[in-house]
Amino acid sequence: MVGKNTINKTMNLEHVEPHLVDDFDQFVREVRQHAPVPLLSMHVVGSALTVDFDPETSDINSVCVFREINTNLLDFLVSLGKKYRGRRIGAPVLMTPEYIQRSLDVFPIEFLNFQAIHLTVAGEDIFQTIVLQDRDLRLQCEREIKSKLLWLHQSYLQSLGDSDLLAGQLARSISGYFPLFRALLRLSGLKIPLSNQEVLASLKEIVHQDTSIFEIIHDLKRDTGHPSRQELATCFDRYYRATSELALFIDQLDDRE
Structure with a gap:
């Protein structure tokens, strides 16, 4: 089971420019004070809490837990979205406590990543107490990796x-791999690092395969790599083979149970 030992206690927004933090603080205050439905808790999640935050393109993302979700609340948040447009505040993910409890077995990868990388800015730390089952994590890992194989086929053809x-398609795809990588680390009994580079280094330890292609695609996303046509063909081939090998690794996790 995945529980409290996942949580990193040192989260902060030190990688985000101060004026963006100020804007987000104001956003949080408005939600707390004026939302038409009681806000139970609010949590910053994702890259804003890591060195992977890009000051040029990244948003501050959050999860808001409300007592209930209705159209009055949605309209209120739409109005805030218009007010804060262009200020690098992503549309919050909205949940209720009941939704969370009923969804832990359906979206364990997402909840694992919320649990591993979050900062509670209002209310109780609801992610501290959730418990995820290994079998649910492994099953979603299998679905995710095999979906990525299908996506790679389609992207190449399209x-x-x-x-x-x-x-561009490959560069955009790599972000979706890291939540999966973190889940594989947890299933292998390892602590989940914060930065993507550390995640890749830890992944290499458990899968015993060449994971450098994921770093290359990650560089593409950060616009630090500009492959030629031939290099791109090689990249795609390596990316596909590495994804296939991960699928086999996940299948073998099932055999160990």
Whole structure:
């Protein structure tokens, strides 16, 4: 089971520019004071709490837990969204306590990542007490990795030989791998690191395969890599093979149970 030992106690927004933090603080105050439904808790999640926050493109993302969710609340948040448009505050993920309890077995990867990387800015730390089952994590890992294989087929075909289009698709895809990687680390009994680079280093320890292609695609996302047409073809082939090998690794996790 995955529980309290997942939580990192040192979360803060030190990687976010002060004026963005000030804007977010104001946003939190408005939600707490004026939401038409009681706010039970609010949590910053994701890259804003890590060195992977990009001051040019990243948003501050959050999860808001309300007593209930209705159209009055949604309309209120729409009005706030218009007010804070362009100020790097992502649309919050909305949940109720009941939704969380009923969904832990359906979205364990998402809840694991919320639990591992979050900062509670209002109310109780609801992520501290959730418990996730290994069997649910493994099953979602299998679904996710095999969906990625299908997506890679489709992306290659849909690019119609356009290298720029394919490069963009691959670069955008890597973000979806890291929640899966963190789940695999937890299933292997390892502590979940904060930064993507540390996650990749830890992943290499457990899967015993070449994971450097994930770093290369990550560099594409950060616009630090510009492969030629031939290099891109090689990248795709390695990316596909590495994803296939991860799928086999996850299948073997099932055999160990």
